[in-house]
Amino acid sequence: MAKDNVVVIGGGPCGIEVSRNLRDMGYTPILLEQQSELGGHLRQWDRLFPEGVDARKVLKELTSDLRGVKWFTDATIDSIKKSRKGYTVNVDSGMTFESKAVILTTGFKLFPAEKKEEYGYNIYERVITNADLEEYFRTRKDSRIQDPKTIGFVHCVGSRDEKACNRQCSKVCCATAVKQASEIKELFPEATVYCFYMDLRMFGRSYEDMYLNAQKKYGVRFIRGRVSEVSEDIDGKLFVKAEDTLLGKPMKMKMDLLVLMTGIIPGESTAQYSEMLGIERGEDGFFAPKDTILEPCRTKDAGLFIAGTCTGPKTLPETLSEARATAIQVHNFLSK
């Protein structure tokens, strides 16, 4: 097998796994990452659901053997042009790569919580996001978290919300909320923890166990109702309004800390690449593959592949599976 260059754009878990698999099959992956480190959002997480596996360990494993992968960080793509042989990729540092195939693994962005104005993120101090909380779990440093006695988790922030211009469900936030609710209860055993949910998406293996555990072991209280409004009392604590829809009762509760489960939305570059390369996007803004069931990693250009969360919300194991599948598809394409 010739040591063909294959350009992979986006050095998160998906891009890394695609590259490793392509390398194993004898190609020379060129992995280009915009940020100064590989790993994408995985770098920000503490523990992964459902078992609470250490995210740092997973990242270390993924990046432990990148021999034969040419990876570059702080690399921003200037342009990708179709050439006779495939694609010419120009990086801002001045590098240029020729590649018969290009794989976009550009990942996602978290919904900016301040856009859901009624929740008061960055206005009321005690309102934080799921990402902020993961950071706290990693560093144990956040001045907003001061021995909270009543903690609320708000599901569906920026998801399933026409007003936020995102109709889609972000899939993983429910599991994350149940995980984080359990974890914060471990840190603050005296606290009462509430999850304000719409539908509890416990679709994966062991997720229902995690939910059961959250209730039985940690006493997390699940209230079916979307939070409508957050305000601040004179003591800095938060008032949270929601309806317990199962009881049909509107409620106003006082909280010491509120965690907003911000959803997965298309990354900044998705629109950009879509234009640059003529890749279609769905109404939700993510890349639209050639066929969502049979060819979820192909586009209308045979040499252009898309994988990972740039095509929609996914869990990490799903992303890694998709990465490996895409590597095979790329190999099949290059072998023709």
Next chain:
Amino acid sequence: MIYQGKQKIWADYQKEIPDDHWFYVRSCIRQNFFPASEVTMLKIFREMLGKDMYETPHHTTCGGIAYHNECIPQETQMAIIARQFALMTEAGYENYTCSCITSFGLYCETIETWHEMPEVLERTRENLWKACRREFNIPKYLAHTSDLVFKFRKEIGALAKYRLVNKDTGEPLRVVEHIGCHYAKMFPSKGVGGAEYPYVLVGMAEEWGGNVIDYPERRHCCGFGFRQYLVRANRGYSVSNTHKKFESMEPFHPDFIVTNCPGCPYFLDRWQYVIAEQTGKTYGGNGQGIPVLTYEEMAGLVLGLDPWDIGMQVHQIAVEPLLDKIGIEYDESKKYEGTGGKPLPEPEFPAAIRCC
């Protein structure tokens, strides 16, 4: 409270407001309960700022209160609005400003409906022609009069004689701003600052030296509720909502309340009297209640207009404590006089709340 977070949101919700040549229509409630507010508004804009605010005697109510009480069907409502726009068109204007918040909400909603459903616009044109042979253009710009005062807050500030500052302590006054529900709750992008943290009154108050305070039930409706007030049997709803707001703002010790809707100050003012009579409780700490101002009155006071010229005497809650705090001079003996100093009988004073 992280102020910069609010500033970012305000920056997102800017509204384009032309600076002159307005077709002006009045508010039923404001004319009834705060008549001098509209007089003051026009005085400020026409005389002090030299603007063209045109009023035709032929304009009428927009019908909003009747519409929200289901007394007139939506088609009638749209035709009345169309007639108002026809008067604007006839007078040669394309900027439309209204004094009432219910009107403003209704104008926004109607224009939006006409935009979404052109057949409805067509039908309205037919109805208007059939009824009174008039044709109309949709205004190019629509603003509430508080948007205009907001736009010219710096100019007004430059002419101001007083600041919203406690003259004894030097501290900015603590201002509660109350936005009428129909200003931005229906179409947040049509309100300056959006629906969650509206900026139209905050901008004025801050420009003129005050400090706006937030409190948990800030966004809550004052409780007018249309039929929930107009029908005596329902008034419990109305006072309960106002009561809820006062209970929520009390710990924050506001010096006064300012509102942009004409109905809200009526309710925030008079229900304090009712709550005092029924429960003995007053807010504000001095047994006199928390003064409630319209934004025209707030502008008039900072500009140094006489409080009795701008209509403060037709409020139930005494405004004198606020005037004293700011250092505004006034002649108490002239408070209840008629035109040219004509003496009038004084109002009775309520038992449970001190009004002087």
Next chain:
Amino acid sequence: MGKLYDRLARDIRIKEWLKACMNCGVCVSVCPAAEFYNYSPKNIVNIVQSQDDEQIEALLKSDTIWYCGECMSCMTRCPRKNAAGQIIMALRSLSIEMGYFAESEKGRQQLVLQRALCGNILNYGYCIYPRTFNYEDHPESGTIGKWLGNNLEEVHSRLGSNLEHDGPGVLRKIPKESLDELKSIFDVTGATARMEKVEEVSRRKAEEMGLDMDEYSKRAFTYAGKGHTHE
């Protein structure tokens, strides 16, 4: 899909503001009526959504649809872009058209409102008018309200009003031609028909209840029975 639902669905407000409710409860938690009355905007939208004529008819005859204060706080927050407040208005309109409003205590109040507000519009060109805003009906307007009512011309003159005079200004006399145009609009667009309907249905209901119109109308204005609020 039945006849009643079809009729309801023709209302512009249903077309624009009924998308699909997913029972998130956001509207209920900010609704002032839900707090003080036995009321849930969510339940109402669900009934409409069910398209069940029997349930809709029961709704139109009940006190329930008259609890809303039309503040539109629900409209700001709904994640499906429904507007319960607008749907309520469509239900109220249909209730009036069908004559069902008179079957409920709160619905019967419509007569009083209509006479007052439409009367003001057609006679004066304003929705609220000081000559028809009686202190006896509004003691909550305070001692200052009473004073204003007793010294109306003087106070208005002092404040720069143009009360009941020609030309522009506060509470000016709106020219007869304009009032005629409003009447014409009422006739052409169905407001007059609605007024007549409300009078007729109320008259029949009063008869059924054994009350003359004065008694009926006074009761509608002042009487509040039990069962409206959370006990």
